Amino acid sequence: MEDYNLYNQVGARIGPGGRVLALGEVLWDVFHDSTRLGGAPLNFTVNVSRMGHQAILISALGDDAPGRSAKETIEAFGLDTRFIRTTPQFPTGSALVQTGPNGQTAFRIQRPAAYDAVHLSQDDLRWLAGWTPGWFYYGTLFSSTDSSRKLLHELVGLLPNAIRFYDINLRAESYSEGQVRELLGLANVVKLNETEMELAAEFAKLPRTSIEAFCRGGSARYGWTAACVTLGAQGCGVWSGGNYAEAEGCPVEVVDTVGAGDGFAAAFLHGLSRQWPPDQIAEFANRIGAGISSSPGAIPDWDWSRMLAETP
DSSP: OHHHHHHHHHHHHHOGGGOEEEEOOOEEEEOSSOEEEEOHHHHHHHHHHHTTOOEEEEEEEESSHHHHHHHHHHHHTTOBOTTEEEESSSOOEEEEEEEOTTSOEEEEEOSSOGGGGOOOOHHHHHHHHHHOOSEEEEOSSGGGSHHHHHHHHHHHHHOTTSEEEEEOOOOTTSOOHHHHHHHHHHOSEEEEEHHHHHHHHHHHTOOOSOHHHHHHHHHHHHOOSEEEEEOGGGOEEEEETTEEEEEOOOOOOOSOOTTHHHHHHHHHHHHHHTTOOHHHHHHHHHHHHHHHHTSSSSSOOOOHHHHHHTOO
16 A cells, blocks of 8 residues: 555646546456456556556446455555446456467457446536546447447547547457547557557558558547557557657566556556656556566556656
């Protein structure tokens, strides 16, 4: 709790622009030997809150034992859970995780799930509009149903001044070409991996000769202000404010890569919010992603005060 409070003190210095609203799934990652709480939006929200941002996640859990356990765990992370609702309509989400020899992972998503039944009242919407988040994070999996995509668009209209951050996170059988194009067009900031860049370039007819060309093409087409592409152990490329930089990866012994991209996304947003140059953002985000890869599970219990002290 001491480390979490330290990051909250940093968040007070970041100011209202540091408020982050995230929309999406909470689910249990089911490994062959364990079950761990995850879902990209949850992983992202926990990490970005630990970096000092006031962060709220909109999601839903089932009225079941996994849902109750998830709620307790999320509260233990110190997150505000007012918009993580309980629904009897569907069970709490889960994903079967298959881990390859190099720590790479594949997911089999169980649907429908509780997060497919997220509902916000008019009072909820008024509260969120008054909270005035500086950032609005969304992904692909949650918005693969018509009702969820409708809610996404409603929130985009409700929060016209929030920077829209799209963490693409493509999962097999949970996206379509038209959906990805639509979500790319909504975004101000985009984060994706190399394979997702190839697909996004194909879907949106963007350049694929290099990461920089892809990012600049997305900016010209959709008005992106920043974008990054992760390259696993090879590092990443970051484009921001018309400038581009690449950073080599941080060598670590990989345990599993679940959640590494979500921690990277949180670090990417943090660097952008502090107006760091692309090379500094890339180095910091690589370090966060590598650290998560070297630990079991998507939300490791790190010494965040040490990580903050090492930040330029």
